[in-house]
Amino acid sequence: MSERExxxxxxxxxxxxxxxxxxxxxxxxIEEYDSMTKLSxxxxxxDEFGVKLDSATIKSFVTVGDILAKxxx
Amino acid sequence: xxxxxxxxxxxxEEIYTLLPQRYPYMILDELHVxxxxxxxxxxxxxxxxxxxxxxxxxKPIFPGFLLVEAMGQVLLSTFxxxxxxxxxxxxxxxxxxxxxxxxxxxxxxRVIIQAELIRFKYGTARGxxxxxxxxxxxxxxxxxxxxxxxxxxxxxxx
Numbered sequence: 313m314s315e316r317e318x319x320x321x322x323x324x325x326x327x328x329x330x331x332x333x334x335x336x337x338x339x340x341x342i343e344e345y346d347s348m349t350k351l352s353x354x355x356x357x358x359d360e361f362g363v364k365l366d367s368a369t370i371k372s373f374v375t376v377g378d379i380l381a382k383x384x385x
Numbered sequence: 386x387x388x389x390x391x392x393x394x395x396x397x398e399e400i401y402t403l404l405p406q407r408y409p410y411m412i413l414d415e416l417h418v419x420x421x422x423x424x425x426x427x428x429x430x431x432x433x434x435x436x437x438x439x440x441x442x443x444k445p446i447f448p449g450f451l452l453v454e455a456m457g458q459v460l461l462s463t464f465x466x467x468x469x470x471x472x473x474x475x476x477x478x479x480x481x482x483x484x485x486x487x488x489x490x491x492x493x494x495r496v497i498i499q500a501e502l503i504r505f506k507y508g509t510a511r512g513x514x515x516x517x518x519x520x521x522x523x524x525x526x527x528x529x530x531x532x533x534x535x536x537x538x539x540x541x542x543x
């Protein structure tokens with residue numbers, strides 16, 4: 313999966329338009345990055361990448377790039 | 386999404402075929418659903434409705450919590466799957482954002498609730514829901530909120 317495709321997954325998850333977020337975007341600046349979106353993120357990572365996220369890992373995410381780094385097949 | 390675009394017009398207990406809530410918590414009188422997209426419901430408030438006896442004696446006002454519950458039910462109708470009623474995997478309301486009430490309803494009013502599903506993916510659903518009093522105009526909005534639901538099997542992943 314290309315980086316653009318991964319970003320598209322996150323844009324959909326965060327309900328933002330294409331180009332609204334970059335790898336450097338701080339997650340705290342994304343309005344929809346809340347507890348519900350984090351649940352969706354857990355399911356998305358499992359369904360799309362087979363990656364199980366625990367709460368400590370999620371808490372360690374600071375930027376969009378931190379999430380992208382875990383999106384590995 | 387299963388059944389997307391499917392139109393349903395339900396009245397009274399016909400609504401039980403789609404939603405798991407039951408009277409006295411289910412108070413929608415009519416429900417029109419376009420699965421995967423939007424829904425509209427009507428509640429015809431009557432003086433003999435159970436909640437008016439207690440909220441408040443001598444001064445009947447439709448309880449705000451019950452309006453929020455009804456709004457959640459309308460949004461739920463846009464994405465709930467028939468299987469959820471069979472295996473009790475009922476989506477749970479987990480988010481009601483920035484709610485404020487601009488008006489209130491009393492016996493004789495018709496409450497109109499319109500819900501639009503924004504997304505239903507990866508075990509969560511979000512949508513916008515607006516409640517109107519008697520007419521669908523900007524002036525007749527009682528409250529409008531963004532709501533969210535989570536499938537119970539997703540909650541267990543926390």
